[in-house]
Amino acid sequence: MGKIKNFFVCEKCGYESARWMGKCPECGAWNTMVEEVRDTSRNNKVVQDNNLSIPKSIVDIKSSEYERYDTGIKELNRVLGGGLVKGSLTLISGDPGIGKSTLLLQSASSIAKQYGKVLYVSGEESEEQIKMRGNRLKVMFPNLFIVSETNIDIIKKHVDSIRPVFVIIDSIQTLYNSQFSSAPGSVSQVRECSNELMRLAKNTNICFFIVAHVTKQGELAGPRVLEHMVDTVLYFEGERTQEFRVLRTMKNRFGTTSEIGVFEMSEIGLKEILNPSEVFLEETNFNQEGSSVIGIMEGTRPLLVEIQALVSETKAVMPRRTAVGVDTSRLNLILAVLEKKLRIPFYNCDVYVNVVGGLSIDGTFGDLGLALALVSSARGKQFKLNRMAIVGEVGLTSEVRPVAYCEKLVNEASKMGFQNIIVPYRNVEKISNDKINLLGVTSLREAISKVF
Numbered sequence: 001m002g003k004i005k006n007f008f009v010c011e012k013c014g015y016e017s018a019r020w021m022g023k024c025p026e027c028g029a030w031n032t033m034v035e036e037v038r039d040t041s042r043n044n045k046v047v048q049d050n051n052l053s054i055p056k057s058i059v060d061i062k063s064s065e066y067e068r069y070d071t072g073i074k075e076l077n078r079v080l081g082g083g084l085v086k087g088s089l090t091l092i093s094g095d096p097g098i099g100k101s102t103l104l105l106q107s108a109s110s111i112a113k114q115y116g117k118v119l120y121v122s123g124e125e126s127e128e129q130i131k132m133r134g135n136r137l138k139v140m141f142p143n144l145f146i147v148s149e150t151n152i153d154i155i156k157k158h159v160d161s162i163r164p165v166f167v168i169i170d171s172i173q174t175l176y177n178s179q180f181s182s183a184p185g186s187v188s189q190v191r192e193c194s195n196e197l198m199r200l201a202k203n204t205n206i207c208f209f210i211v212a213h214v215t216k217q218g219e220l221a222g223p224r225v226l227e228h229m230v231d232t233v234l235y236f237e238g239e240r241t242q243e244f245r246v247l248r249t250m251k252n253r254f255g256t257t258s259e260i261g262v263f264e265m266s267e268i269g270l271k272e273i274l275n276p277s278e279v280f281l282e283e284t285n286f287n288q289e290g291s292s293v294i295g296i297m298e299g300t301r302p303l304l305v306e307i308q309a310l311v312s313e314t315k316a317v318m319p320r321r322t323a324v325g326v327d328t329s330r331l332n333l334i335l336a337v338l339e340k341k342l343r344i345p346f347y348n349c350d351v352y353v354n355v356v357g358g359l360s361i362d363g364t365f366g367d368l369g370l371a372l373a374l375v376s377s378a379r380g381k382q383f384k385l386n387r388m389a390i391v392g393e394v395g396l397t398s399e400v401r402p403v404a405y406c407e408k409l410v411n412e413a414s415k416m417g418f419q420n421i422i423v424p425y426r427n428v429e430k431i432s433n434d435k436i437n438l439l440g441v442t443s444l445r446e447a448i449s450k451v452f
Helices: 074-080 100-114 127-137 152-162 187-204 225-229 276-280 328-342 367-379 406-415 444-451
Strands: 004-010 033-039 089-094 118-122 144-148 166-170 207-212 232-237 244-252 260-266 269-272 291-298 301-313 321-324 349-355 388-390 420-424 437-441
Touching: 004 187, 074 232, 074 244, 074 260, 089 100, 089 187, 089 225, 100 118, 100 127, 100 144, 100 166, 100 207, 100 269, 118 127, 118 152, 127 144, 144 152, 152 187, 187 207, 187 225, 260 276, 276 301, 291 367, 291 406, 301 367, 301 406, 321 328, 328 349, 328 367, 328 444, 349 367, 367 388, 367 444, 406 420, 420 444, 437 444
Parallel strands: 089 207, 089 232, 118 144, 118 166, 166 207, 291 388, 321 349, 388 420, 420 437
Antiparallel strands: 004 033, 232 244, 244 260, 260 269, 291 301, 301 349
16 A cells, blocks of 8 residues: 655755755755655556567667758757757747747648648647637648647647647646646656656657746756756747847757757747848947957857947946856956956946847857957047958957857858958968958957057
């Protein structure tokens, strides 16, 4: 006979304890332990004869390329690594109203048109609401099935009866397993429902797309084990008040994690941006102080974006350092180099930095462009070179260090009509492009003397 067991689970990290504690010993969060009930009568029996789990030598295991589905959205295919892998479990998260359901409904219609049945399971909206969105997006196909359900057992029965090739769960926080007494969205329910979906995907070779909520801090809501169980984790970022959306890969077992997809939100859904550089530089004024165009790499794609800096003198004891789209520690490093090596004072100034278009810059590609924009704003001077792009990493001794993929960035700048580009001197000899004026620099002081 089984018995009912009470225990306490941390809502943030999933740590289990036999008694309540004010502070979780695993993640250190306060007041996150909630009581849950578990029925221990449901014990899994050990399978005596299971020929499917015989260990094999690695040299005897046959391997082949993953078979992928074309989602019909090139930017989504790029982020996924070439398409949707059969039997994969993909998690997508983002702020409310960012366009997650719209993106999935558009991809579901394309898969239903090409490959077969698609099941859209919604725990937040009714079938009529989804149909209204489908009418607006013009994605009405007979192979696209809609159901509003939150019970994981009933969802499994629907999957067995329909046998779809693609299933969308919107969202994982609304599902529940009737064998657990905790509320939907709790750590236990999210963990168990995700386990059920993972087993279902691997056993039936069906692609699953799971929508997940985010917290106020922008982190994935629920236990961290959710990210470990799935094959791919996508994050949809952007501001609801802005037109552009960026789809970024945080984890991918079937491809790279450095690719991004760029979309534009419109009345008829999400539109792909195949040339993001042109969009990000659409409203750029090349003759303004404190503004520079930098070249960065997002995966295999070169991008040109505008970075703006505003330096304003202040009487406050602690001046502000505000950065949007740039790592604050990287900004502080550049400011320290400018103060120490070039004697440009920032200790009595507020500094604001913004990347136009809502893009977040990773890496060191934009160091030199950021430094020159800060100097331009601090001195109140414009660049003397017309239509100029800047690429380079700045070291602690103010030297300009070479960057990878510099030739791709130069070719992108040339294609976008730029006339001059500042690059590290050691990258110049490896670049063969006669359509653009290459200016190689070895130090930050030399770069300043050439652009002002």
